[in-house]
Amino acid sequence: xxxxxxxxxxxxxxxxxxxxxxxxxxxxxxxxxxxxxxxxxxxxxxxxxxxxxxxxxxxxxxxxxxxxxxxxxxxxxxxxxxxxxxxxxxxxxxxxxxxxxxxxxxxxxxxxxxxxxxxxxxxxxxxxxxxxxxxxxxxxxxxxxxxxxxxxxxxxxxxxxxxxxxxxxxxxxxxxxxxxxxxxxxxxxxxxxxxxxxxxxxxxxxxxxxxxxxxxxxxxxxxxxxxxxxxxxxxxxxxxxxxxxxxxxxxxxxxxxxxxxxxxxxxxxxxxxxxxxxxxxxxxx
Amino acid sequence: xxxxxxxxxxxxxxxxxxxxxxxxxxxxxxxxxxxxxxxxxxxxxxxxxxxxxxxxxxxxxxxxxxxxxxxxxxxxxxxxxxxxxxxxxxxxxxxxxxxxxxxxxxxxxxxxxxxxxxxxxxxxxxxxxxxxxxxxxxxxxxxxxxxxxxxxxxxxxxxxxxxxxxxxxxxxxxxxxxxxxxxxxxxxxxxxxxxxxxxxxxxxxxxxxxxxxxxxxxxxxxxxxxxxxxxxxxxxxxxxxxxxxxxxxxxxxxxxxxxxxxxxxxxxxxxxxxxxxxxxxxxxxxxxxxxxxxxx
Numbered sequence: 001x002x003x004x005x006x007x008x009x010x011x012x013x014x015x016x017x018x019x020x021x022x023x024x025x026x027x028x029x030x031x032x033x034x035x036x037x038x039x040x041x042x043x044x045x046x047x048x049x050x051x052x053x054x055x056x057x058x059x060x061x062x063x064x065x066x067x068x069x070x071x072x073x074x075x076x077x078x079x080x081x082x083x084x085x086x087x088x089x090x091x092x093x094x095x096x097x098x099x100x101x102x103x104x105x106x107x108x109x110x111x112x113x114x115x116x117x118x119x120x121x122x123x124x125x126x127x128x129x130x131x132x133x134x135x136x137x138x139x140x141x142x143x144x145x146x147x148x149x150x151x152x153x154x155x156x157x158x159x160x161x162x163x164x165x166x167x168x169x170x171x172x173x174x175x176x177x178x179x180x181x182x183x184x185x186x187x188x189x190x191x192x193x194x195x196x197x198x199x200x201x202x203x204x205x206x207x208x209x210x211x212x213x214x215x216x217x218x219x220x221x222x223x224x225x226x227x228x229x230x231x232x233x234x235x236x237x238x239x240x241x242x243x244x245x246x247x248x249x250x251x252x253x254x255x256x257x258x259x260x261x262x263x264x265x266x267x268x269x270x271x272x273x274x275x276x277x278x279x280x281x282x283x284x285x
Numbered sequence: 286x287x288x289x290x291x292x293x294x295x296x297x298x299x300x301x302x303x304x305x306x307x308x309x310x311x312x313x314x315x316x317x318x319x320x321x322x323x324x325x326x327x328x329x330x331x332x333x334x335x336x337x338x339x340x341x342x343x344x345x346x347x348x349x350x351x352x353x354x355x356x357x358x359x360x361x362x363x364x365x366x367x368x369x370x371x372x373x374x375x376x377x378x379x380x381x382x383x384x385x386x387x388x389x390x391x392x393x394x395x396x397x398x399x400x401x402x403x404x405x406x407x408x409x410x411x412x413x414x415x416x417x418x419x420x421x422x423x424x425x426x427x428x429x430x431x432x433x434x435x436x437x438x439x440x441x442x443x444x445x446x447x448x449x450x451x452x453x454x455x456x457x458x459x460x461x462x463x464x465x466x467x468x469x470x471x472x473x474x475x476x477x478x479x480x481x482x483x484x485x486x487x488x489x490x491x492x493x494x495x496x497x498x499x500x501x502x503x504x505x506x507x508x509x510x511x512x513x514x515x516x517x518x519x520x521x522x523x524x525x526x527x528x529x530x531x532x533x534x535x536x537x538x539x540x541x542x543x544x545x546x547x548x549x550x551x552x553x554x555x556x557x558x559x560x561x562x563x564x565x566x567x568x569x570x571x572x573x574x575x576x577x578x579x580x581x
């Protein structure tokens with residue numbers, strides 16, 4: 001009897017271990033495929049030149065610059081708004097109806113499909129505000145999509161500041177805002193930034209919200225203003241793998257683009273982690 | 286002086302309150318604008334037929350165009366449920382392993398792996414569906430193309446896994462230690478404790494995690510757009526090409542002229558998608574809250 005029990009346990013554990021291994025293996029396969037087939041295409045020229053010959057040759061410079069510019073706009077909207085909302089929720093809000101509604105909205109916003117943000121961006125920015133399909137409209141759309149993530153991350157950072165810091169300042173006669181400014185934010189900003197950069201890295205890889213708000217199939221020049229259309233890495237990958245007229249011929253370029261996109265997302269994640277580490281070190285010194 | 290600073294404090298408080306309310310405004314704005322853009326569509330399309338008829342042919346030239354999103358609804362749910370059928374057992378198994386069995390070293394490796402998996406952009410996963418999963422499927426089932434519902438389900442499972450794993454792990458970890466100790470003290474094996482005590486105790490948290498994963502899968506666009514073949518007909522099974530709600534919007538919105546019936550109809554299916562994901566997320570939220578109360 002004991003033997004049967006032990007046998008079941010060994011079998012069960014093996015199944016769970018197999019599940020875990022399978023999940024890990026998925027990542028290994030994904031990374032191996034993209035890195036092994038993409039690395040051959042990547043060189044300085046690929047990263048710094050325009051696509052040529054109907055995008056069958058040349059580089060992906062405009063897509064890199066487009067993604068960079070859009071992400072800057074996303075950050076300009078999402079960072080202050082996300083931090084402000086988090087400060088309200090963690091420092092000012094009392095447990096009441098309004099707070100509950102705000103929290104419920106944040107949870108729901110984080111579940112809204114990215115393509116619905118795209119539709120919203122088309123109506124609000126492209127049509128109602130009449131900005132047109134451009135970097136600004138796409139960046140603002142992605143900014144709204146990033147909001148729930150930046151708010152949650154910023155609030156987490158604020159929660160980690162010990163209450164005694166606030167009480168100390170208040171006891172010395174500081175007002176609420178002075179307390180937040182001098183005794184809370186300096187300790188919370190590193191964590192807020194880390195979370196925000198993670199959110200931005202997800203936004204940089206998103207395609208659906210920029211499909212109709214400004215991403216362009218092929219533009220052989222660098223955008224001159226925020227009101228220009230742009231090429232973006234994720235959209236470029238989509239085009240190169242499904243819409244291009246000679247898909248098999250441009251497959252290496254698609255692999256290269258995928259590798260650059262993944263590398264960009266990882267670099268942003270790494271940067272966020274290092275930033276957190278560095279700023280924490282400064283604090284403790 | 287005191288009065289002045291008091292005023293300033295109140296102003297700043299108001300500013301932050303406004304900032305907090307902006308989130309509510311954005312959510313309400315999405316709903317209101319979607320409704321306002323969908324409404325004109327229903328002047329010409331009967332609501333019932335729109336939801337349940339399965340012919341979507343908005344560009345018909347000789348007969349009158351038809352708008353029925355039935356096949357899209359079926360496709361969307363088929364692909365998402367297929368994804369859950371793969372991701373739920375795999376995700377729960379992994380979470381149980383990581384939270385109860387794995388050594389700290391394994392856990393330390395697994396955590397970043399799952400984070401990296403969560404960070405891979407959906408368009409890259411879709412690309413892998415074309416170049417990696419598709420050819421394998423077409424070889425196994427001897428099909429001319431591997432772009433079908435099964436492919437979409439596999440990819441969406443990969444995308445839902447990180448969500449399901451990390452939330453299930455949280456749920457398992459918040460089961461009080463005394464439960465586990467009591468079970469072990471009664472002579473149950475570690476395995477019996479996991480299956481018969483810990484997982485049932487964390488059930489609502491796990492259900493919430495799976496619902497959240499489902500919400501993600503239903504709303505995912507790029508992967509299904511690239512990997513499911515996009516044929517608008519009613520799917521016959523997991524090996525036929527399907528076109529989900531999200532792919533339809535992605536394919537057609539770029540091509541229709543602004544402010545036509547077809548254009549409004551696309552916003553209407555967007556509204557349906559918004560409502561479906563809203564309901565799924567709400568259910569997940571309610572289940573989770575119930576569970577938190579029980580644990581407390």
